[in-house]
Amino acid sequence: MTDRNDRTPSLPSLPERAPSSLAGGVAAAGLGLGATAVLVLFLWIISPYPDSGGIQGTLHVAADVWLLAHGTGLVRMETLGGAPAPAGMTPLLLAALPAWLLYRAGADSAADEGEVGWAALGWLVGGYTAVGGCAVLYTSYGPVRSDALGALLHLPVFALLAAATGAWFERGRPPIPLPGAVPREGAVGTLRAAAAGLAVLLGGGALLTAVSLVWHVGASAGAFGELSDSVSGMFTVLLVSIALVPNAAVWGAAYALGPGFSIGAGSIVAPAGASGYPVLPAFPLLTALPEQGGGTPVTWAVLAIPAGAGLAVAHFAVGRTTRGTAAVTACAAGLCGLVVMGLAAVAAGPLGEGTLADFGPSACWAGAAACAWTLVVGLPVALVLRWWRLRDSEPAAPTGAVELPAEQPPGLPEPEASETAALMDFPSVPPGRHRAGDPRE
Numbered sequence: 053m054t055d056r057n058d059r060t061p062s063l064p065s066l067p068e069r070a071p072s073s074l075a076g077g078v079a080a081a082g083l084g085l086g087a088t089a090v091l092v093l094f095l096w097i098i099s100p101y102p103d104s105g106g107i108q109g110t111l112h113v114a115a116d117v118w119l120l121a122h123g124t125g126l127v128r129m130e131t132l133g134g135a136p137a138p139a140g141m142t143p144l145l146l147a148a149l150p151a152w153l154l155y156r157a158g159a160d161s162a163a164d165e166g167e168v169g170w171a172a173l174g175w176l177v178g179g180y181t182a183v184g185g186c187a188v189l190y191t192s193y194g195p196v197r198s199d200a201l202g203a204l205l206h207l208p209v210f211a212l213l214a215a216a217t218g219a220w221f222e223r224g225r226p227p228i229p230l231p232g233a234v235p236r237e238g239a240v241g242t243l244r245a246a247a248a249g250l251a252v253l254l255g256g257g258a259l260l261t262a263v264s265l266v267w268h269v270g271a272s273a274g275a276f277g278e279l280s281d282s283v284s285g286m287f288t289v290l291l292v293s294i295a296l297v298p299n300a301a302v303w304g305a306a307y308a309l310g311p312g313f314s315i316g317a318g319s320i321v322a323p324a325g326a327s328g329y330p331v332l333p334a335f336p337l338l339t340a341l342p343e344q345g346g347g348t349p350v351t352w353a354v355l356a357i358p359a360g361a362g363l364a365v366a367h368f369a370v371g372r373t374t375r376g377t378a379a380v381t382a383c384a385a386g387l388c389g390l391v392v393m394g395l396a397a398v399a400a401g402p403l404g405e406g407t408l409a410d411f412g413p414s415a416c417w418a419g420a421a422a423c424a425w426t427l428v429v430g431l432p433v434a435l436v437l438r439w440w441r442l443r444d445s446e447p448a449a450p451t452g453a454v455e456l457p458a459e460q461p462p463g464l465p466e467p468e469a470s471e472t473a474a475l476m477d478f479p480s481v482p483p484g485r486h487r488a489g490d491p492r493e
Contacts, residue, residue, distance in 0.1 A: 073161050073172045077179025077211070080153040085187065087149060088121070089114035095291075098284040112194050115187045121146035122184070123206040123398055125199040131404075138199075140401030141411065144298035147398075151214045154180065158218030173215055180211040245368035245384035249361040249426050250391055256357030257304030258297070264340035271339040278334040293336045299412075300337050302399040305392065306413035308357040309421035313413035315341065317406070323351040330407045358422070361388070362429025369434045370441065381434045385427035393419025 092114040116126055125140035157180075161172045184207040191198040265272055276286045303313050312322025315338070319328035325346040332338050342351065365388070369381040393415045400412020 073175035074179040076157040076161055077176040077181075077215075078183055080150070080157040080176075081180045081183035084121075084150040084153050085115070085118050085183065088118040088146075092117060095284070095288055098287070100282045100284060109194070112191060113196070115191045116196050116198060117146065118150075119184070119187055119191065119198045119203055119207075121150055122203070122210045123147075124188075124203040125401070127197050127199065128195065128404075129197060130195045135405055137404040138402045138409075139196075139404070141299070141403060142398045142401065143292075143295035144302070144395075144399060145295040147210075150210070154211055154214035155218035158215030159222035160218075161215070162219035162222040173212065173219065176215050177208055177211045180215075181207050241368060241371065242380050242383045242387065245365045245380060245430075246387040246391070248364035248368050249384065249388045249422075249430070252361040252364045253305045253308070253358065253388070253392065253422065254301050254395075256308055256354075256360065257306070258301035260304040260308060260354060260357070261297075261300040261337075261340055264342070265337075268339045272336045275334040275336045275339055289336070296337055299399040300340075302392075302395045303413055305357070305422075306396055306418040308354040309392075309418060309425060310355070310358075311414060311417035311421050313400070314410050316408060317410045323347050323354055325351075358425035359429050361422075362426045363433055365426045365430035366433035366437060369430060370438045374435065374438065377434050377438050378431060381431045382427060385423050385430060388426045389419040389423025392422035 089111060092110055096110045120126055120139075120142060123142050125138055128137045128139060131137045154176075157176055158173065161176055184203060188198050188200050188203045192200065276289055279289050280286050306313050307321060307323065310323060312320055312324075312326075314320060315332065316328070316330035319330060320326065321341060326342050326344050329341070329344055365381060365384050369377055369384055371377045371380055396413045396418040397415035400415070402409045403411050
């Protein structure tokens with residue numbers, strides 16, 4: 053009889069894998085929450101009114117900020133009008149640390165297990181969400197409260213995406229299933245083309261914001277003094293502005309794509325024109341807004357940014373076949389649209405009731421514009437590039453080559469097969485030596 057134990061692969065049981073992944077999720081959440089608490093406590097210590105709120109209120113703010121970095125909305129209960137005011141704009145720079153911690157936790161989990169397993173990722177996400185749930189309970193009271201339902205959705209999705217990305221890179225980027233027209237080796241090319249297009253879009257949006265800030269440098273510098281008269285207060289405004297710089301880059305990309313963004317109900321800021329500005333606070337980044345009025349040649353020139361994104365996608369989408377090139381370009385354009393849609397949704401959000409309830413770019417319009425630009429510009433350019441590269445790669449005739457006549461000249465006898473073979477084989481004979489049967493002997 054055959055021993056069945058010999059055929060059973062030796063795999064670690066689920067209870068052996070669970071503690072390390074669970075602990076990794078808890079550690080990632082604790083480190084992110086602790087770093088945020090240290091920053092908030094530092095600002096509280098250097099503030100001119102350190103007695104306001106106390107240590108408990110400061111820790112409450114730290115937990116609120118950490119949850120906000122994951123996309124969880126907050127609600128201000130104490131307002132001048134008496135009605136609760138939502139605050140749903142996520143500072144994207146604050147999300148960088150939790151995302152990196154989860155990325156490293158996912159990579160470590162994959163390295164320990166030897167494979168990308170959904171069970172290990174599930175335990176990791178479970179540990180991270182458990183700490184997040186405690187933070188939600190802690191912030192469920194007070195002047196600023198977290199949205200429990202929003203946290204229930206955003207925390208697990210955020211943790212799963214970041215941890216799965218880390219595990220995928222740790223395992224050498226295994227193939228991702230794509231539509232049938234895309235070859236398996238085209239998956240990496242699709243990601244590379246989409247990343248190039250996104251880099252051009254977001255880099256162009258950041259450059260556009262920087263140029264506008266430099267153009268309005270006087271108003272930007274004066275906004276610090278209007279918001280606070282103390283050095284610690286100005287430093288806090290500076291930190292908040294830096295945390296919102298990635299948001300400004302996304303807003304700039306949405307502006308360059310055409311749909312633009314809103315800074316209040318009924319307002320629009322786009323290359324075609326800007327109108328409907330409400331009364332806005334003197335915040336440094338808001339001073340970079342263009343003047344109200346119709347579009348100008350300068351504002352229309354920003355359309356070169358999405359056109360450049362389409363060219364970048366085309367450069368990296370060229371494949372071995374025409375069908376594969378078209379499929380990779382289409383998939384990369386769709387991926388660009390999805391990422392821009394997600395970034396626009398997170399970078400926007402309400403900052404209060406009424407006019408400030410609509411603040412930022414429209415996620416659907418920005419994503420659709422990104423997909424359309426990269427597809428319309430990238431597809432024909434990718435096909436032309438493929439044709440051009442194949443044209444350049446055609447082998448040319450070697451210089452100085454002697455072409456043999458296609459036909460035997462008339463009047464000469466046809467060579468025998470043995471003579472032809474001997475003539476063709478003659479150059480391989482070393483000098484000074486003769487073959488057997490050579491007429492020269």
